[in-house]
Amino acid sequence: MKGQWFGEFQNPTMKGFLRIDVDETTSGFAGRAVAFGPVELTPTIVGSFDTLSQSNPIQFSVPLGPADPNTGFFMAWDDVAPRYPGTKFAKTLQVTASWDAQHLTLKWVSDIGNEGQAVLSRTTAGTESEYVQNPITWDEFKRMVAGLEPRRFVFRGQSDQKRLRTTYHRTGRADLTRYAYQDIPALHQYLSSRTRHFFNLQDPKEYGAFLHLAQHHGYPTPLLDWSFSPYVASFFAYRSSRNSQAAVAEETQRVRIYKFDKQAWQETYAEETKLDALKLHISAYEFLAIDNERMIPQQAMSILTNIDDIERYIRTRENDGTRKYLEVFDLSIRDRPSIMRELSMMGVTAGSLFPGLDGSCEELKERFF
Structure with missing residues (x-):
């Protein structure tokens, strides 16, 4: 599961782009997820996690926090409501994750009852360059x-x-x-x-x-x-x-x-x-x-x-x-x-x-x- 993963996510109200950065720890995995949705509908949502095992699949809880989608600075949830009136945001997710060499599949349920999912792709950074050889003397x-x-x-x-x-x-x-x-x-x-x-x-x-x-x-x-x-x-x-x-x-x-x-x-x-x-x-x-x-x-x-x-x-x-x-x-x-x-x-x-x-x-x- 360790490494950097990218892909689209969707829940009942919106779609967006999700990035997850994962490190391997002595007992499990630790990392951060950053979700970018339409700026008119949502702030950037950031969640950190630390699992207690490396089992596949694995379940873990992710507390969520908001950030300004333009500046990237973190915000308080109390400051989010005036920007997005009438919108209710989840504060915690219960996530189930499974993975193979190329894909990370996530499913979650939020503390307000919304469900979502994403299939993310691992980066190809460890492979040969996409640039074909350009021989030059x-x-x-x-x-x-x-x-x-x-x-x-x-x-x-x-x-x-x-x-x-x-x-x-x-x-x-x-x-x-x-x-x-x-x-x-x-x-x-x-x-x-x-x-x-x-x-x-x-x-x-x-x-x-x-x-x-x-x-x-x-x-x-x-x-x-x-x-x-x-x-x-x-x-x-x-x-x-x-x-x-x-x-x-x-x-x-x-x-x-x-x-x-x-x-x-x-x-x-x-x-x-x-x-x-x-x-x-x-x-x-x-x-x-x-x-x-x-x-x-x-x-x-x-x-x-x-x-x-x-x-x-x-x-x-x-x-x-x-x-x-x-x-x-x-x-x-x-x-x-x-x-x-x-x-x-x-x-x-x-x-x-x-x-x-x-x-x-x-x-x-x-x-x-």
């Missing part, structure tokens, strides 16, 4: 990026063609409310003894800088790292492989560079600042480089998101054909030795991107091994 790639508008686009290098996914969602977790109220305080307590700066998590800028610092030191976060430099992205695409692997690679084996039109996206879609925002979002940020020496040389920019399948979400926003936000370029793994050598001559090395002993040793490992 290193010289063609350099000519292409040389003609781009500076700092409009950001780039990400990957050693494979897996879909874009944050390190947090790759773990199988999905409930960012639990992450915000359990993980972050514990992480802050542990890291504060190791950082020169004490991060004030009440300040959104410092909160973002703290999250990005944790990301760069291996803790799973709902951030996806990008760079304003296509050459830094190229380094990361090739970083995890070796020249010996390149020498025996098949012609079809390629690394992938993603190019994202950050400016066009930000012109169209509003950013969210809350880690556990209710609405689905992809928000681009340049965080403060507090205690994080890697950010500046990597020309780093990050996407904050509550979406498991980032690629699918972006593609659905491109369906009208008026904007193209995301493109892919696939470089041959066989060209790794010459490309890494050229990147080194540009100053793009592990030593420059990872200041400190680790980066220096990695750079010399690349040179001598």
